[in-house]
Amino acid sequence: MNHPQSLPALESKLPRVGTTIFTVMSALAVEHGAVNLGQGFPDFDCDPRLVDAVTGAMRSGCNQYPPMAGVVALREAIAAKIEACTGSRYDPNTEITVTAGATQAIFTAVMALVRPGDEVIVIEPVYDSYVPAIELAGGTAVAVAMDAHFRVPWDAVRAAVTPRTRAIMINSPHNPSGTILREADLRELEAIVAAHELFVISDEVYEHMVFDGETHESVSRHPLLAARAFVVSSFGKTFHVTGWKVGYCAAPAALTAEFRKVHQFNVFTVNTPMQHGLASYLSDPAPWLGLPAFYQLKRDLFRTGLAGSRFRLLPAEGTYFQLADYGAISDRSEFEFAKWLTAEVGVAAIPLSAFYQRPVENRIVRFCFAKTDDTLQRALERLATL
Ligand code: PMP
Ligand code: GLN
Numbered sequence: 292m293n294h295p296q297s298l299p300a301l302e303s304k305l306p307r308v309g310t311t312i313f314t315v316m317s318a319l320a321v322e323h324g325a326v327n328l329g330q331g332f333p334d335f336d337c338d339p340r341l342v343d344a345v346t347g348a349m350r351s352g353c354n355q356y357p358p359m360a361g362v363v364a365l366r367e368a369i370a371a372k373i374e375a376c377t378g379s380r381y382d383p384n385t386e387i388t389v390t391a392g393a394t395q396a397i398f399t400a401v402m403a404l405v406r407p408g409d410e411v412i413v414i415e416p417v418y419d420s421y422v423p424a425i426e427l428a429g430g431t432a433v434a435v436a437m438d439a440h441f442r443v444p445w446d447a448v449r450a451a452v453t454p455r456t457r458a459i460m461i462n463s464p465h466n467p468s469g470t471i472l473r474e475a476d477l478r479e480l481e482a483i484v485a486a487h488e489l490f491v492i493s494d495e496v497y498e499h500m501v502f503d504g505e506t507h508e509s510v511s512r513h514p515l516l517a518a519r520a521f522v523v524s525s526f527g528k529t530f531h532v533t534g535w536k537v538g539y540c541a542a543p544a545a546l547t548a549e550f551r552k553v554h555q556f557n558v559f560t561v562n563t564p565m566q567h568g569l570a571s572y573l574s575d576p577a578p579w580l581g582l583p584a585f586y587q588l589k590r591d592l593f594r595t596g597l598a599g600s601r602f603r604l605l606p607a608e609g610t611y612f613q614l615a616d617y618g619a620i621s622d623r624s625e626f627e628f629a630k631w632l633t634a635e636v637g638v639a640a641i642p643l644s645a646f647y648q649r650p651v652e653n654r655i656v657r658f659c660f661a662k663t664d665d666t667l668q669r670a671l672e673r674l675a676t677l
Contacts, residue, residue, distance in 0.1 A: 304426070304427060305423050305426065305427070308423055311419055312419070312641055312642070312645035313329065313330040313331070313419075313641065314330075316329035316330060316629060316633065316639050316640070316641055317329060317330045317639070319630065319633045319634070319639060320633055320639035323633050323634045323637065324637070325632075325633045325634070325636075325637045325638055325639045326637060326638045326639065326662075326666060326669050326670040326673070327639045328638055328639055328640055328658040328659050328660070328662065328670055329629070329633075329639035329640055329641045329657075329659065330641070330659065331466065331533075331611060331612065331659045331661065332533040332534075332659070332661065333531045333533070333611075333661040333662065334661075334662045334663060334666050335531065335662070335663050336531070337530055337531040337532045338530070338531075338572070338578060340572060341530055341532070341568060341569070341572045342568075344567070344568035344569075344571045344572050345564050345565050345567070345568030345569075346564075346568075347568070348563070348564040348565075348567035348568050349564040353563045353564050353567045354563060354564065355563065356559075356560050356563070357389075357560050357561070357563040357566055358560070359551065359554070359555050359559060359560055360384075360387070360388045360389065360551060360554075361387070361388060361389025361539070361560075361561060361566060362389065362563065362566035362567055362570060363383070364567065364570035364571075365389055365566045365567070365569055365570035365573070366383035366384070366387045366388075366389065366539075367383045367570075368569070368570045368573035368574065369381075369383070369387050369389075369539050369541070369573070370382070370383040370386075370387055370541075371573075372573055372576075372579075373509075373511055373541055375576065376498075376507075376509065376511075377509045377511040377512045378512065379509075379511040379512060379514070379517055381511075381541045382544065385544040385547055385548075386541060386542060386543060386544055386547050387539060387540070387541050387547070388539060388540050388547060388550055388551055388554055389537065389538075389539050389561050389566055390523075390537075390538045390539055390540055390554070390558070390561060391536045391537070391538070391558050391561050392525055392527060392536035392537065392538045393494060393496045393523050393524065393525035393527075393538040394420050394536075394538075395536075395538070395554075395557065395558060396521070396523040396525075396538050396539065396540040397420060397421065397424060397460075397492060397494060397523055398420065398424045398427075398557070399540070399550055399553045399554050399557060400492050400521040400523070400540060400542075400550060401421075401424040401425055401427075401428050401430075401458075401492065402424070402427075402428050402553045402557070403546075403549040403550045403552065403553045404428075404457055404458055404490055404492075404521075404549075405425055405428035405429065405430040405457055405458065406428070406429060406430070406457070407428075407429030407430070408429070408430070408431075408455060409428075409429075409430040409431070409455055409456075409457040409458075410430065410431050410432075410433045410453060410455045410456045410457065411425045411430050411431070411432055411433065411456070411457055411458045411459070411460060412432075412433050412434075412435055412448060412451050412452070412456060412458070412459045412460070413425070413432050413433070413434050413435070413459075413460050414434075414435055414436075414437060414443055414448075414460070414461065414462070414465075415434040415435065415436045415437065415646065415647050415648065415651075416437065416441075416467055416468060416643060416646030416647055417432075417434065417460075417462075417646055417647070417648070418462055418466055418494065418646070419645070419646065421460050422434075422648060430457070431455075432648070433451050433453075433456070434647075434648050434649075435447045435448050435451050437468065437470075440470075440606075441465070441468035441469075441470045441605070441614075442470060442476075443461075443472065443476060443479075445476070445479035445480070445483070448479075448480075448483060449483055452483065452487050452489070456487060456489055457489065457490060458489055458490040458491065458492055459480065459483070459484065459489055459490075459491055459492075460491075460492045460493075460494065461480065461491065461492070461493050461494070461510075462493075462494040462495075463476075463493075463495065463497075463507070463508065463609070464497040464498070464500055464501055464507070464608065464609025464610040465609070465610065466496075466497065466610050466612060467610075467612050467614065467641065467643060467646055467657040468605070468612075468614060469605070469606070469607040469608055469609060469610045469612050469613060469614060470606070470608055470609070471501055471505060471507070471508070471608045471609045472508050473505075473508055474508055476508070477508050477510065477512075477513050477516060480516065481513060481515050481516050484516065484519060485515060489519070490519050490520070490521070490546075491510060491516055491519055491520035491521070492520070492521045492523065493509075493510040493516075493520050493521070493522045493523065494523050495507070495509055495510070495522060495523060495524050496523065496524055496525040496527075496528045496538070497528055497609055497610040497611070498524055498529070499528075499529050499579045499582040499583065500528070500582060500583065500586045500609050500610050500611055501583055501608065501609040502583060502586070502587045502590060502607070502608055502609060503587070503608065505608060505609070507609070509522065510522050511541065517543070518543055519543075519546075520542065520546075521540050521541075521542045521546060521550065522540065522541045522542065523538065523539070523540050524538055524539060524541075525537070525538035526538060526569055528611075529578075529579050529582065530569075530572070530578065530579075531661075535565055536561075537561055537562075537565050537566065537569060586611055586660070586661070589611070589660045589661070589662070589664070589667065590607050590611075590613065590660055592660075592664060592667055593613055593658065593660040593667055593671070594607070594613065596667070596668070596671030596674070596675060597615065597671065597674060597675065599675060600674060600675050600676075600677050601617075601619040601620045601677055602615040602616065602617055602619075602620065602674070602677065603615065603616040603618070603619065604616075605655070611659055611660055611661035612657050612658065612659055612660070613657070613658045613659075613660055614643065614655050614656070614657055614658075615640075615655065615656055615657075615658060616653070616654055616655050617654055617655070617656060617677075618654040620677050621654075622654075624642075624644070624652055625642030625643055625644040625645075625652055625653070625654065625655065625656060626642045626644060626645075628642070628654070628656060629641060629642045629656050632656070636673050636674065636676075636677065637673050638658075638670045638673050638674055640656035640657060640658050641656060641657040641659075642656055642657075643655040643656060643657060658670075
């Protein structure tokens with residue numbers, strides 16, 4: 292392209308943001324032919340029945356704009372699924388919106404809620420899309436750090452609330468730590484939001500990856516919280532189709548009305564055939580009911596394979612991520628260690644430091660175990676020597 296002599300000055304709205312760590316590490320994995328346990332995505336395919344359902348929808352002509360809030364059958368199926376899982380009934384017409392993945396749902400909820408000058412409490416380590424969304428809305432993210440066991444310190448959350456606080460964003464099961472919120476945590480959250488008139492954005496994309504017989508404490512199970520919450524999930528995680536980018540937001544009608552005002556102008560609608568395919572596939576609960584056992588086996592395979600190494604494995608209660616402390620192996624920084632591991636050992640990981648707003652070094656990296664057993668074995672052969 293021919294560059295003109297001078298350009299109008301473009302002042303970045305996100306001056307601290309570069310390319311996401313997930314993209315950076317995936318590119319490095321390709322460059323070095325490393326096993327990619329960095330970016331979180333399965334390396335196995337989804338259920339062929341799901342592909343058939345989407346293909347069938349395309350062939351039968353479901354190829355034009357769907358309703359703005361999502362295909363009715365899919366919204367009904369989502370409402371039924373949430374009710375089956377949590378006992379809470381959302382109205383598919385007024386309380387459920389199909390989104391282009393969880394990322395767009397989170398972004399849209401933040402845009403609908405946050406005004407310039409507002410503060411939003413986030414829990415660090417924090418998923419990478421939250422803070423930029425808050426800042427683009429003109430708000431300020433106030434980070435509260437998890438404790439040494441990656442639990443939410445509710446006293447610190449309470450202390451972080453100011454008259455400007457508008458919302459709290461939570462994520463359980465938690466990426467990257469793999470910890471989950473329990474009922475007592477939600478009761479603490481409930482007390483805080485009730486006392487200060489706050490909203491909640493609850494990112495529950497790993498809702499079906501909870502291990503060792505624990506239950507997923509959805510915000511939807513708690514009526515007082517649900518009444519002021521945007522609950523977000525993603526079919527990308529639940530059905531092994533991260534590239535499809537279809538998710539949803541469930542929220543009370545008054546919140547959904549504001550959510551949809553933003554939604555209709557940032558995507559308007561989400562692709563039609565996948566919505567029809569997902570709607571029919573959701574009639575069978577077996578695929579998500581089997582997920583905890585499916586991923587627990589992978590978690591255990593991965594953890595067992597590393598048991599003889601010098602990695603110290605942190606508890607992994609949910610998600611498809613495993614944190615590993617490499618302090619006994621190297622004193623490199625997390626980013627340097629992740630790069631070294633990718634280039635020299637042949638396994639890509641994500642530095643935990645990428646999930647903090649400030650420089651934090653714990654000598655911990657995140658591995659993704661949403662991989663075939665073969666892939667995990669190949670990675671383990673390399674990692675087990677460390
Ligand atoms: N939240 C968390 C915690 C995630 O890990 C991810 C994606 N991996 C997302 C949101 C985004 O989900 P989606 O791909 O559906 O936009
Ligand atoms: N959420 C995925 C992860 O944590 C990555 C998604 C992305 O690349 N933005 O690895």
